[in-house]
Amino acid sequence: MTRRTRVPVPLLVPAALGLVFLVLPLVGLLARTPWSTLPQRLAEPEVAMALRLSMLTSTLATLLCLVFGVPLAWMLARVEFPGRRLVRALITVPLVLPPVVGGIALLLALGRRGLVGSWLDENFGFSLPFTTAGVVVAEAFVALPFLVISVEGALRGADTRYEEAAATLGATRWISFTHVTLPLVAPGIAAGGVLCWARALGEFGATITFAGNFPGVTQTMPLAVYQTMESGDLEGAVVLSLILLAVSVTILAALRDRWLTTP
Amino acid sequence: MRLRAAALAALVLLSGCGSTSDDEATPAESGGVTGTVTVFAAASLTESFTTIGEQFEQKNPGTTVTFSFAGSSALATQINEGAPADVFASAAPKNMDAVTSAVTPTTFAKNQLVIAVAKGNPKGITGLAGLTGADLKVALCAEAVPCGAAAETATEAAGVTITPVTLEQDVKAALSKVKLGEVDASLVYRTDAKAAAADVDAVEFPESEKAINDYPIAVLKEAKNPVGAQAFVAYIGTDEAKAVLTEAGFQAP
Amino acid sequence: MTGHLVDARLQVRRGTFALDIALRIQPGETVALLGPNGAGKTTALRALAGLTPLSGGHLTVDGHDLDHPEKKTWVPPEQRPIGVVFQDYLLFPHLSARDNVAFGPRRHGVDRRTAHATADRWLERVGLADHGRRKPRQLSGGQAQRVALARALALDPALLLLDEPLAALDARTRLETRAELNRHLTAHPGAALLVTHDPLDALVLADRLVIVEDGRVVQEGDAATITARPRTDYVARLVGLNLYRGRGDGHTVEVAGGFALTTTDTVHGEAFVAFPPSAVALHPHRPDGSPRNTWSATLTDIQRHGDNLRVRLDGPINVAADITPAAAAHLELEPGRELWVAVKAAETRAYTA
Known part of the structure; x- marks a missing residue:
């Protein structure tokens, strides 16, 4: 027999209300779903194209975030340097910045006339806006804080004495990072990566502002949903949302079983 | 009074x-x-x-x-x-x-379309036919929005095909891409081009007569x-x- | 060259705490750094390993300067010929026992196959040949300790550091592990430094004891000398002796406030007098006869101590006495009771401070 824990009412009631609050809009979506036309909607090539683009860009954005975010998190967690508090505050900026403003900011920095973008354009004839790479950049910009914050948390929670032990065994700081620290905080990195991926997948404002909206190139699922709704096709928008939802929930559930459970 | x-x-x-x-x-x-x-x-x-x-x-x-x-x-x-x-x-x-x-x-x-271009018209655009070049970046409104529908009508009337880099959700978004210099041209309403006269120039084109918005x-x-x-x-x-x-x-x- | 494998003057300042101890260890020698909590033992160990830089002094191992602030010499931990067994072992939880042991050799450029062979050899030496594939969480405390030892020894360090190596073990495992550790330390050709607050570990495992209090060495020597002639209250308590400091004048040592203890040893000038609690006899009335040292005292505390009772008494000098439960019953012991204390001069030991 397992001992039953009595849940205090002051916790149970808000918890239940919170759940309802989260689930209710989902029920709203399901209620408006035109189930009969669902199969033919699914078969539309635009849907597959947007979905494929979304999966590709959010995965690439997550990889980008891992490459830059994990070292950044490590710096914040392990190295004392002047202005560390400021850097930490700066990293959270994309969290509070409205994504559309984030998109404008990206244009001003990386756009064809932007600070760095103009240099890229002049020297390499390359500009990010309106390209799939631009979508990846916009998504990474918005999702990076999620990764950095959770990985930094994991690093701070990890016992630094393991790194000391590695040092006494002849490991340089780099080796100790790759061979000891990374495996130790792997669950934290995985959790951060999933969060990052989910945020990138749902990204809309920065993407449409920075990368524009063109089917097959920059039109990800959220943009397709918006455009469908804009054209007055609410049912179509609902269907697209459901597809996005179903795919992401499936992937997250699969990852959760594989990565996010601690033994 | x-x-x-x-x-x-x-x-x-x-x-x-x-x-x-x-x-x-x-x-x-x-x-x-x-x-x-x-x-x-x-x-x-x-x-x-x-x-x-x-x-x-x-x-x-x-x-x-x-x-x-x-x-x-x-x-x-x-x-x-x-x-x-x-x-x-x-x-x-x-x-x-x-x-x-x-x-x-x-x-x-009533409103009618113009071609919004960067101040001084650096690409020397004179009409819709000038927007078809592959090296030219053009922003259009999405077809669902009136300015997009009008653009479609106008290009059809002109017999040209424009391949835009982006389909914006409203005319202001399309215009801002010109303002920011991210695209070279965009089809917007004359009124919008006029409101942004400080940043963009408007190029009138005859086919816009065919696509006047009520x-x-x-x-x-x-x-x-x-x-x-x-x-x-x-x-x-x-x-x-x-x-x-x-x-x-x-x-x- | 001094003939010592390790020659160090460890100076570390941190806030109000200052560590300043000199250490010399010969090849094959095991030294125990013994002291109360906060004495600076762990700081000393970290300074040796290179995990805390010295603020002064020097550290030379095998003729090489590893840390010498004045000369701006500092060798990082990964380049020091020093192995460490940490207090809670710090075995890498994601690696098997074998990979934990092979970790050091791998970092020193040994190929995987050779490193695994080395690891297997060491696991066999510590009696864990068939535990190589296990993860640390599948090992018992004693096994984890042995893997940690194997991991540190697999690099043949010139200096092996052990931080409270037995503290995390239960009493029975501790006994077995201590004996085995002793075997490995004896076999280790390099120097070894054991940091502990347990005198038994120090006495069993070390050839020489260095006692640290408040960042300073207060006493140094072999086990016999230190147990016989403690020089601080801490050491006296550690080895279970009553200890007093005073001025000697032949066979008497004047300790506190004119109170003098008589001893059979002869001392002059600054001196210690020590005697074990078992040498203290308690009487309800003033005893007659031979004992030269008798005084009246008040009982303050009674505690079980093995099969006996240890009582503490306040008087001209504070003293601990061990008595049998039968004697305790006879004396009707309770705190506040007035008693007479007698210590035979022949059971005291006096030596110059």
């Missing part, structure tokens, strides 16, 4: 007279216009309606006009989903028709403030409001 005359005109209109101007009207204290009038208006009306709204508020003390500017199709969807609007001003009849609760829409302005306005059935809504729609028909619209680059209907 003009101010008062315009206020009176509004009141007269409100009473159902239908006359757009009546200098002989006697001063009246109030026609019962109070509270907040919520106007959902196409993005291309942003500047002119903001000015007109301020005038309307001055003429009707105690009245506040709040605007929601966006792509006409988005506004239509919002209204159909129960957004609390009193008045809807669309950039195309199609979007007005989509709104089931619009009461007898009337056309109050701007309808209507009071909505569910209006919370029907009196205020009627008054605002009536005020759009006054000379003073027309002057603002003309100044912005709209044509009379």
Whole structure:
């Protein structure tokens, strides 16, 4: 027999209300779903194209975030340097910045006339806006804080004495990072990566502002949903949302079983 | 004196007279216009309606006009989903028709497309045919939005095919891509190009005659403030409001 | 060259705490750094390993300067010929026992196959040949300790550091592990430094004891000397002796406030007098006869101590006495009771401070 824990009412009631609050809009979506036309909607090539683009860009954005975010998190967690508090505050900026403003900011920095973008354009004839790479950049910009914050948390929670032990065994700081620290905080990195991926997948404002909206190139699922709704096709928008939802929930559930459970 | 005359005109209109101007009207204290009038208006009306709204508020003390500017199709969807609007001003009849609760829409302005280019027209664009080059980046409105539909009609009339790099959700977004220099050209309304004259130049092209947008306005059935809504729609028909619209680059209907 | 494998003067300042101890260890020698909590033992160990830099002094191992602030010499931990067994072992939880042991050799450029062979050899030496594939969480405390030892020894360090190596073990495992550790330390050709607050570990495992209090060495020597002649209260308590400091004048040592203890040893000048609690006899009345040292005292505390009772008494000098439960019953012991204390001069030991 397992001992039953009595849940205090002051916790149970808000918890239940919170759940309802989260689930209710989902029920709203399901209620408006035109189930009969669902199969033919699914078969539309635009849907597959947007979905494929979304999966590709959010995965690439997550990889980008891992490459830059994990070292950044490590710096914040392990190295004392002047202005560390400021850097930490700066990293959270994309969290509070409205994504559309984030998109404008990206244009001003990386756009064809932007600070760095103009240099890229002049020297390499390359500009990010309106390209799939631009979508990846916009998504990474918005999702990076999620990764950095959770990985930094994991690093701070990890016992630094393991790194000391590695040092006494002849490991340089780099080796100790790759061979000891990374495996130790792997669950934290995985959790951060999933969060990052989910945020990138749902990204809309920065993407449409920075990368524009063109089917097959920059039109990800959220943009397709918006455009469908804009054209007055609410049912179509609902269907697209459901597809996005179903795919992401499936992937997250699969990852959760594989990565996010601690033994 | 003009101010008062315009206020009176509004009141007269409100009473159902239908006359757009009546200098002989006697001063009246109030026609019962109070509270907040919520106007959902196409993005291309942003500047002119903001000015007109301020005038309307001055003429009707105690009245506040709040605007929601966006792509006409988005506004239509919002209204159909129960957004609390009193008045809807669309950039195309199609979007007005989509709104089931619009009461007898009337056309109050016309708008036509121009090619918005960077200041000084560095790429030397002279017409629609100049937008087909592969090295040229063009932003168009999405087809669902009136400016997108108009662009489609115009390009068809010109017999050219433009491959845009992006399909923007409203005319302002398309214009801002030109302002920022991210694209070389965009098809926008003359009014929008005029409002942004500091940053962009407008290139007129003949085919735009084939794609002139009618701007309808209507009071909505569910209006919370029907009196205020009627008054605002009536005020759009006054000379003073027309002057603002003309100044912005709209044509009379 | 000094002939010592390790020659160090460890100076570390941190806030109000200052560590300043000199250490010399010969090849094959095991030194125990013994002291109360906060004495600076762990700081000393970290300074040796290179995990805390010295603020002064020097550290030379095998003729090489590893840390010498004045000369601006500092060798990082990964380049020091020093192995560490940490207090809670710090075995890498994601690696098997074998990979934990092979970790050091791998970092020193040994190929995977050779490193695994080395690891297997060491696991066999510590009696865990068939535990190589296990993860640390599948090992018992004693096994984890042995893997940690194997991991540190697999690099043949010139200096092996052990931080409270037995503290995390239960009493029975501790006994077995201590004996085995002793075997490995004896076999280790390099120097070894054991940091502990447990005198038994120090006495069993070390050839020489260095006692640290408040960042300073207070006493140094082999087990016999230190147990016989403690020089601080801490050491006296550690080895279970009553200890007093005073001025000697032949066979008497004047300790506190004119109170003198008689002893059979002869001392002059600054001196210590020590005697074990078992040498203290308690009487309800003033005893007659031979004992030269008798005084009246008040009982303050009674505690179980093995099969006996240890009582503490306040008087001209404070003293601890061990008595049998039978004697305790006879004396009707309770706190506040007035008793007479007698210590035979022949059971005291006096030596110059």
